[in-house]
Amino acid sequence: MRFLDEERSWNLLRDKVFEQQSCPAEFERIGRKIAKSCGGLPLAIAVAAGILTNCNRTQHHWLKIARNITLAVATNDDQISKILTLSYDHLPWQLKACFLYMGGFPEDYNIPVSKLTKLWVAEGFLEPNGPKSLEELAEEYLEDLIKRNLVLIIRKRSNGKIRFCGLHDLLRDLCIQKARMKEFFHVTNNSARDIQNQRRLSIHFDISDGLLDKCACASPIRSMLVFRSSVASLSFLRGFRLLRVLDLLRTVLLFMPPEITQLFFLRFLALTGRLKVPPSISKLQNLQTLMIRMYRWETGDSILFLPIEIWEMRQLRHLIVFEGSMLPTPLAAAPSGRRVLENLQTLFVDNFKFTSNAIEMMPNLKKLKVYYCDVFTAVWAKYCLSNLVHLCLLETLSLMFRPVGLEVNPFPANFALPSTLQKLTLTDCALPWQDMAVIHSLPNLEVLKLRDDAFMGEKWECSEGEFPRLKFLLMELLNLKCWQVESSHFPRLERLIIKRCWRLDEIPCEIGDIPTLELIEVPIGLGRKSAADSAVLIQEEQRSLGNDLLQVRIHSK
Template structure:
């Protein structure tokens, strides 16, 4: 059954450091009831770092399956197929897993005993927790390492008992208790509600889980129900979720905090209540992806429908015109949605539409604020939606649009515009042409594209005080006017290609220093093959507010890194391919005082001399594809904050990492982990 701990057990195995070390590659795939073989195969390739633009566009499932087989051939792999619902799914996938008798393993989780038997493998059937185990889990989730007060112990055991051994119910109730006042009155009230839920009917697990919703603060209820809008087993990009909440108007403004920061606080609260799972974190520790358990999603959908908050539809319903938020499932027939106009009126109260495929019938929803389309099959921006004046959020992902119309500026309430996949940063993608009217939309907060050429800023262009994100911009000039016009920019991804790399002085990159609120900068050069024969003067400015810096193709010298080292707030530094050139790096004492994450990959570094006081706050170090590196300084291991060293390059570097680990273990340091090989955590980095 659901919520009994199958995925948790599999995840603990998958993430174990010994498992990570033992297998060449590890792949986690969630199957779900409505699975698509092509998407699963592409997910496997992505996890093994074998995905390419050509394969991503390949429609022939057999071609992709053959490539997966060849990719895994000879590897010692661990594959987790989580939440499988049918023998057909196993039959569809088992053919791509080669059996080389080399210790490869497949872990399958399912609620169906017959499916486990069908795979003809060793099975482990999960059971319910006994009363003692239930209490231990509840106590750990509520109190952590603290003791439970004696006056709450008896009540706590009763609550744990009434959860009837289901880990998910225990964890959810623990989230509720952790936020409640620690006195007998509040705990007894929760105990009565749990007991009542158990006595009422056989759906007591759903009733128990619903208690957490009932006890949520009012400002979190809408945010929680909103998770019902996303497909089952979907990994939700936190960036997307946050901006949807903002567009919906769910957030209460707080003094000195942006709406994005408030949204992150709300999400963190839901995570602490054990209602939302964090599936991936960014290198700076912030949440990158999240998800929700199937049973909790069912509760969201049920409650949302009951409160007329949100409706998930498999078929078009006649009362569609009365709904405020509409989610059309992937199985909804295309012709049904095309005929939706006979169910809509200009007076429809719908504020939000989530769908897999676009139809121009959305123009019947005149009050629409949010339009989220997962699959786009057109290349021209649908100009008919420009009459939807109230739109705040538009997302067209997994497709290509070649240009935006000048009349886009009619959408004066637009806050977030996402065109193309938000998950990649590739300089070879088709370019999106944007009109200068984009600078006439004062409420814009986030512009995220695959590959965009922005128009020059006009002298008369207004100040866009709300704009915080500008992502995947090509060959853009940062004139003084630009820095004045978008003064509150927090996140910037920009890249330069071809001849623009040689003409870099024309792009005024030294003006980047004037972005006084910039926290994340990704600067990439993708030049011709011989450009780095010329010296690269350090002609881009770095504002003191930077927390995360990613460089690629810059051709700096190692001495130039002192500019980065002097940044007082820098926590994450990623030096990717040819970002820095030269064989020796001698950091200066006192630099990189706040740096927590350091990544170096595809560099020609040979000698690295460093001491523990050079990176006093370092927590994670990764060195990848630096084939000439002769070793990691042994003093790096003495940094008290260091938790992980990951190495995937020369044998000398690998040997030095192992030696550091041995030395630290001999000194009683059992915190430091060393990971070796090509199977390291790609998503984190």
């Protein structure tokens, strides 16, 4: 580990706490003392800064924290451990549970934030707060832990939200230590004694099913996260009747064990395998999240046919089948005054028909991803996609079609999308560029991804009033040759990513005049003239005008 001298230690602490602001003189003396107590360890300094950032900014509170850190490191040679413990002790009780839970993931594991927040909700760690959804509250909790420098950002999404997060090894060790002391969760090591009387299990190693069978009788276990690749049997589940969380996403199952549908208290269920979901899945009336990844065998059918009884699961918030699924359309509208899946926020399925009845059944849907594998151009009408406009809370939409060759597949007449959309991904839709008029005026759209002939044609001519809030634009594998655009068409664009658009001659120089633009990313050109060359020219012109913020990245893909 690289140590910092006193001056660099103070600079790091100051920058973490005050960011772009100057440090008041009355805090500098105390801050330097705290930085010195951290012994030049960057992680300890960052965590100490997290404590200071979240306390009242008064000399009294800073002096109190300085005394606590000084006392902690004075009583033990392990300075960093004491400082990390002190930071944990300063957490509100809700954040303590969320932070400890992350220690159940394997070392150096990239934790998917979308999954982590669903687990926190299922575990009941969150305190409802007014109109905010539990998922929104979970994201705020995570951001709080990040601001305290207890959680690392691994990768962000195109909209700036966090996609993967993780823990420093020392902070993960702290989580495991505290969790063991509080009997909060346990990482298994193939010992029955260690498993008994635990509330949460995180299984990272091979553990015999017989051992779990012995522990299953009247087991208090509420949660089981499994990170090994296979299991011989899940018969032990018969004894784990109180399970709330069962995560088997990294475990390949040959079939869906019938014991699962007997777990009445289950809130989170994640499975991988060539599975058949029985109608009895509707017995899980407390289930909030159902995630299924179909395992593709060399032969045989790999389509998951979901039962129509799914529509009876009133608590379901997230139905995610990663690929190869068929969800039947509800046969009739919901009874008057009752919306069956009114809690449903996320839906990932294939070939789904958005009838008026279906739309009525899920009025609060926020995230939708659908793949259509029909090879013809009437997909929009056959699957009632014109009804999508009635999903009044939809924020994220991804539509993927099976390639139809060179045939253009226009929107139906009077087609519209929900004005609430913030992120839109289109793949293989084969739309004509004239149909961009449906998209460009969406008032809240911030992210647009066009992939694999999402639009067909050599020329995209933009017009006034387009994309008022768009921040991120991806164009990938389009046959676009000429792009006519003015800076006013994308007034808030921050990132322009172009991948494998080999026919695109150049990026219009007007793109460089967008005041918010931070990044242009383009592939290496294959011909004499390329988009990469024009991107370099745009950067050079902007630098000559005093704009040093614009970055250009040229990649080989």
